[in-house]
Amino acid sequence: MASFRWILLVIALSCLVDALDASAGDADPIYRSCVGQCEKSGCVGDICFQHCKFSSDGKPIDGPWYMQEPLYLRWKQWDCQSDCRYHCMLAREEEREKLGSKPVKYHGKWPFIRVFGIQ
Numbered sequence: 001m002a003s004f005r006w007i008l009l010v011i012a013l014s015c016l017v018d019a020l021d022a023s024a025g026d027a028d029p030i031y032r033s034c035v036g037q038c039e040k041s042g043c044v045g046d047i048c049f050q051h052c053k054f055s056s057d058g059k060p061i062d063g064p065w066y067m068q069e070p071l072y073l074r075w076k077q078w079d080c081q082s083d084c085r086y087h088c089m090l091a092r093e094e095e096r097e098k099l100g101s102k103p104v105k106y107h108g109k110w111p112f113i114r115v116f117g118i119q
Contacts, residue, residue, distance in 0.1 A: 025106035031092045038084035047087055052080040086114065 025031055038044045042052030089106045090113070096103070103111055 023105035023108055025089065025092065025104040025111070028092060028104075030095070031088055031106070034088035034091060035081075035084050038088060039081060042080065044084065044087040044091055049080060049083050052083070 034044060038052070042049050085107070089111050093103055093111045105111075
């Protein structure tokens with residue numbers, strides 16, 4: 001009988017998992033499309049990242065990613081995806097500020113600006 005209760009509890013909790021969502025910023029379709037576009041093109045608006053250059057088959061143009069990234073990115077273990085996420089977050093928060101909206105969390109964290117390699 002006790003195992004039946006555990007099974008019901010697990011089923012009930014698994015139904016809640018679908019209702020849970022990422023941070024509000026992660027769920028924003030404008031932010032998601034920005035990150036997707038950046039990962040393909042290597043640019044967010046006018047800002048382009050040298051270490052985000054890929055050929056049409058998805059392979060880096062200038063060799064492996066770790067040979068392309070600046071030293072400060074290798075030290076902080078930032079890659080193309082994390083740079084895209086960061087700059088799309090800044091661009092989106094700038095848009096939200098112009099519309100009078102309050103900041104939202106991205107990836108469970110509030111949007112902070114990087115200063116000397118620390119965010």
